[in-house]
Amino acid sequence: MKKIILGLVAATAMCAPAFAQEVQPALLYDLGGKFDKSFNEAAYNGAEKFKTETGIEYVEFEVSNASQREQALRRFAEDGRNPIVMAGFSWAESLSKVADDYPDLKFEIIDMVVEKPNVRSVVFKEQEGSYLVGVLAAQASTSKKVGFIGGMDIPLIRRFGCGYVGGAKAAGATDVIENMTGDTPAAWNDPTKGGEIAKTQMDQGADVIYAAAGGTGVGVLQAAADAGKFGIGVDSNQNGLHPGKVLTSMVKRVDSAVYDAFMDAKNGKFEGGIQNLGLKEGGVDYAVDDNNKALITDAMKTAVEKAKADIIAGTVTVHDYMSDDKCPY
C-alpha cells in the first residue's frame, strides 16, 4: 500500500509540469559545488526541503567554469523554469543580461543585488553574524589572539572578516590575524593551503580560527582540530565536522532564501526587490547544537546574546565593509 502511495506521489510530481499554475523551480549553484558542506549545500538543503514538503521537483545545475553561467541560465529560462534561483554573487553579470529578455519569469539571486523588476536580490548582513562568532572566539581564546581565513579575496569575504574583527575586539581579543587564501576561484577549493595558513596562524599564537572559505575551510577546521584548537565554520552548520573542536558556525540562512523563493512562487506571492537579511530578520546567526553545547560557557552565552540583542535593538551597529571598502576596527 505504501508503495502504491509513493508511486502515486511520484507520478503526480512527474505530471506536475502539465499544470500551468504549477511552478517549475530551478536552482543554479556556484563554483564550489553542491555538497561543499557550506554555502551551496545550504541552498541545496532549502530546495530539498521545498521538494519534500510540496512534492514539486526542481531542476539544478552546477557550473564548473564561469563561461557556462549565461548559457545555463538562458537554457533554464528558455525552458520556462520559474522561479530561477541563483546561489552566489558571480551570477550577477549573467543575470543582468538575461533578466530583461524574460520579463515574465521570476529570478532570485543570493549574495548580490541586481536591480530589475523581476529579480529578487537576497543579501545577508554577514558582518552581524560574523560579529557574534567573533565575540565567541575572543571569549574562548586563551591567548586572546584569534584568526580569520577567507577564501578568494573579494569585498564580500572582507565583510565577513571585518565583522569578525569587530566582534572579537569588542570582546577582548588583542590581535586578529587575517589571511586570504588566494585571488582566483581555486581559493575556494584548496584545503591544503587552508590548513597551512591555519598552522601558520596557530604558530603566531591564534587559538580560534574562523574560516569563510568554502571547501578550503574543511582544511582549516581539520588543522585546528588536529592541533587541539578551535575552528569556526561558515554558511552551513559545520559543528558536526569535528564535534567538540568546532566552536560554532556562522550560519547564513541561504536555505530559507531558496525555500522562500520557491514557496512564494508557488503561492503566487513572489515579489522582486532587495531583501537585506540580518540578525533581526533571522538571516544570519551563530549555531549551537549537541556538538558544541559544552564549548559555550554560560558567560560566553550571556555575552553573545547581549551582543545579539544590542545589534537587533540598533544600539550596536556593525560596520559593513562593502559600504566604503574600509574596516575601522
Place this chain on the structure above:
Amino acid sequence: MDFLDVVVNVLNSTVRLSVPLLLACLAGLYSERAGIFDIGLEGKMLAGAFAGAAAASVFGSAWIGLLIAILVAVFLALVHGFASITHRGNQIVSGVAINFIAAGSTIILGQAWFNQGGRTPSLPSDARFNAIVLPGADAVRDVPILGEIYSGLLSGHSLLVYLAFLAVPFTWWVLFRTRFGLRLRAVGENPAAVDTAGISVAWLRYRAVICTGILTGMAGSYMALAQNAGFVKDMTAGRGYIALAALIFAKWKPVPAMFACLLFGFLDAMAIRLQGTPLPVIGRVPVQLMQALPYILTVILLAGFIGKAIPPRAGGVPYVKER
C-alpha cells in the same frame, strides 16, 4: 615571539608545502628524462589523492591507502605510456586527457561511493600518516638553536616527508650511478642509439613512466593522508603544474629540483606569513606578487636569463624505429 621561532615556523611550513611539489617534480623527472613529457602530473596526483583517501577510509589504514594510491597513479601513468609510447600519440594531448579524466572521475566516483559531493569521509588519525617525533627530539628541545632546529624543524613531520627528501639522493644515484639510469637518460637524448645497442626503447620508457606513477601516487597520498584528512575535489589546486615549472627551473636534475621545490614552497610560506604585515624598509609587499613569483621566476628562466634550460633532446618525440 623571538626571531628564531619565526624562522623555524616559516621553514617548517616551507617543508610541508614543498613536499607534494618535490614528489611530483621527481616523478616528472623520471618521465621527462626518458623522453616522455608529462603534463598529466596534476591528474595523477589528484587520482592518487582520491584513491588513497577512499582506500584509507574503507580499510582504515594509511598504508593500504598509499598502496592503492600508487597503483591507481601507476595505472594512469601506463595509460599515458600506452598512448604515447606504444601508439606514438601526442604526449601533451594524452597528458591533458589524464588531467581531465582525474578531475571528473574522482568527483563522480566519490559522489557515488560516499555521497558527500565528491568528498571522502574525514579520516580518523590512525588512517593517516601522522607526525613522527625523531628520537631524542624532546630531550634536546631546550638546547639553544641546534636543539630548536632538530626538534622544531627536522622532527615532527610525517613519514612521507622523510621519504620525499630521501628520494632526492636516491633519484640522483639511480640516474647517474646505475646502468638503468644511464640508459634512461640515453633514451631521452638519443633513443636510436639505445635501440642500436639492442635495448628496448619502449620497455625503458614504460619503466620510467611507472616510476612517475609511483611518485605521483605518493604525492597524492601525502596531500590526502598527511596534510589533510581526506579528499576534497580539485585539492591538488595546480601543484602538478608548479612541479613542472620547478622541473624546468631545475634543468631536469634531481638535487636542483629539490632546491627549486623548496624555493617555491618557501615563497608560498612567506606569502602566507607576510599577508597584511608590513616589512621594515620595503613596507607592505602585495601578496599577489609573492604568489606569482614562482611563475615569474620560471618565465625569466625560460627567457634565458639564468642560464639555459635545455630539455632532453628526444623529449615529446615518439620513437619510431627506422625500417
